[in-house]
Amino acid sequence: MRRSVAGFAWLGLAAGPLAAQGVVYGAVRDPAGAPLPDAWVAVAGTALLVQTDAGGAYRIARVPPGRVTVRAARIGYAPESRAVEVAGGDSARVDFVLTPTPLPLAPIDVTTTRTARLDEPAVTSIAVISERELAGRAVNTVAEAVDRAPGVQFLDGQINIRGSTGYVQGLGARVLLLVDGVPVNQGDRGGINWDILPVDQVQRVEIVKGASSSLYGSSALGGVVHVVTRETPPGVHGRVRATAGAYADPPHPEWTFRDRTGLHGGADVTLSYGNGPFRGRFAGGARRSDGYREQDGREHWQLAGRGEWRFSPESDLRVSGAWAVDDYAVPLSWCTRGQCDDRGQAYQPFKVDTTERGAHTVSRKGYLEATFARLASARVRWQARASWVRTRFNDYRPSAVDHSVANRLGAEARLEAHPSNTRHVTVGAEAARADVESNIFGSHTQGEYAAYGESEQPLGAARLTVGARTDFLVVDGAGATAVVSPRIGAVLPGRSGAWRASVGRGFRAPSLAERFVRTTALGFEVIPNPNLDPETFWTWELGHARALSPRARMDVALFWTDARRLIEPVIVIESGVPKIQFRNLARARLAGLDLAVTASPLTSRLVGSLAYTYLHARELARDTLPERPLAFRPRHLATASADYDLAPFGVGADFRYMSRLDRVDVYPDDPRVAAKVFDLRASYRRGPLQVHLLLANALNYIYALVPRTLAPVRTVSVTLTWIY
């Protein structure tokens, strides 16, 4: 400890001798006196942050002597702050009584600044999906839950935050996925395996919107999705989750493709044990689905584990990982006239072209990470992490068999410091090395080496955040491309709300697949382009969050993004032959408005929310091409939800609207419609048992978001969760 304090003295962070520090302890309860477990308690202006135990108790050691502010917060309750005098070598008791609030505001954010922030407005927009929302939606993958977040839209498994990604058929995502802080985008294609982690392991999902490369580097140019897994409680615990359901039949007899109802189902079992400094859990599960269209069956197996060893109150080591295997029929493009038993129809959305019938993919993916974290003093916390992400797929088609194995090894060291009660600094270094071995991507490596730093300090009544990250990209060991990603932002808190503004630069390194792919697609040869440059975004945002009344909150943001050197597949003529190649081509502008309102009118049992995104996405003029809409970006995106809680029962509904796409790249003359999806939910909770019913796409609205690919039809799911 003494050595640590001396080491950080240059930052003005010395906390003084141990004997001079104090302890704050107490309990967090609701107004009826019931203990509130899992509430967060922090000492403002320090790195000290803990969670209450099952009895609602907490204890914070190493508190600097003097007058400190202690904060407590829990989802579903209004946060509280208390000032207390702490004497060196003594302890002070601070109890909290948190008042329930009908608005389920997330009390903590660990993503916007890469450190935990308790009940503090951030410089960029953030949406949080809580554990309760995850359970209520009765979903099977994280993607299905994130799909309902304001400003987020999925196109056949590809995430778009404010229109960032579009649809690039799985090659490259302009959004970074983190699991407990570990980047898990694929090493070869840069895309995201949303089912890498069982959804039952997820405690919450944080979604940061806008360029975040100043802290996270490549891929974080459209935003970051951070999946935070559950803490492991002390004692022996178990959790069983079983799901079963059915898909609706096609709504028109001309589209019938099978003579029985398609079913889906699965189960997960989690066991955990915590005793003293050790805590661990292990989960396993499987799912099976017939799919909702022809050639759409899927089998999925998964394992996940997490172990923690708390050496001392200040130090802990966490090792976690997950592994999933999928065997799924490749849902080929839907059938057009003459490519199947078309029954005189111009297209058959539930059927597939028969030429590649039988195609299927076996996909294996997983990650393993170890993180050591240490609280060096009340004002300094540091951590070191090592991670390994592995993906492997084998595509079996009648015409070809493709395979790829990719690894992504990562390491990071990060330091969080609070030089004063009002100043906060984060610095770190990160390295990642991806390699691929594939018949279509070849054998290649890509290294990403980075250093970053961000400082947050007061500027008058506002809080100013300034940071930057420099990444060096090395492909196949040759040369190095440097990318600098700065960000500056400010938050101006007021009595009933806060203004925020930020400007930042994001980038995405071309994936190894985009650089080196050599295959055939749509009848054309796809040729490599090793000279691709990183694509970049400049993003600014102006936002305001405020309480409209004690029962209503609003968050509104204007955003503007200038995208350069976007990587897109284009048809090029090589030796007189048309071929497909990824090139840095488009310059685009994405501007718009995000609005989210949450309210609990009439009664605290009823909570409604409305989210709307207006997106003006244009590909700017180049060469002989005039300015035109950016492909696969909807102009309007709206989500409305309502939940009524009548314990132990609950009912809810979601409606999702996405306007008709102005432009698609392929098959532009195919029919396309707006998406209008209505979900109904019901739940029952009693003791250790939870039952959730989900009727997704209740009206069986038939639509497609990507070319010749039918979006999910009406699906009923019943999920039983038993918690010991």
Next chain:
Amino acid sequence: MTRGAPWLPLLAALLACDGGLQPAPEPSACPPGFVGICGTVRFRGSVPDNTDDVYVVAYPSFPQSPDDLFTFRPAIPPQLPLGDSIAFYLLPLEPGRYEWVLAVWKMAGTLTVETADSLLREAGFYRDPTDTTRPGVVGVPVGASADSIDFVVDFTNMRRVSDWFPGAPLPTPLPPP
């Protein structure tokens, strides 16, 4: 948010009742708003076993050499349905003049300049109404379509594309592949 806001999902659901994709019988004329060429293809002879696909393409200028072979439009051409003796096709094109509208039969294999002559066959083309030995020129008006560009695809009478280049010997039908 107003007092009625939580009921917005229900209201929105009512609005969602309409629309969505619907069954669409094969068209027999250019749909409104379509820009390009439409027509009916009549098949003659049986489809060869080694058929990969049959495409309809259009050339703004008649190809003069193998280097011009890949100047066809659109870049991703539509495939002709092969199940019946007659098929309606839609060929989305930019407005302009097209000198050759034809059906191209393709055998399985990777297409290059070198393999084009062995993998491709001209299987039929739109003919000049005044001289049916010659290709007919088709004009696509701005914002509109050219309908009834009908022709015959004869699988018993297909020709190498290179047979049509200037200086080539008189085109002769090939035996079925």
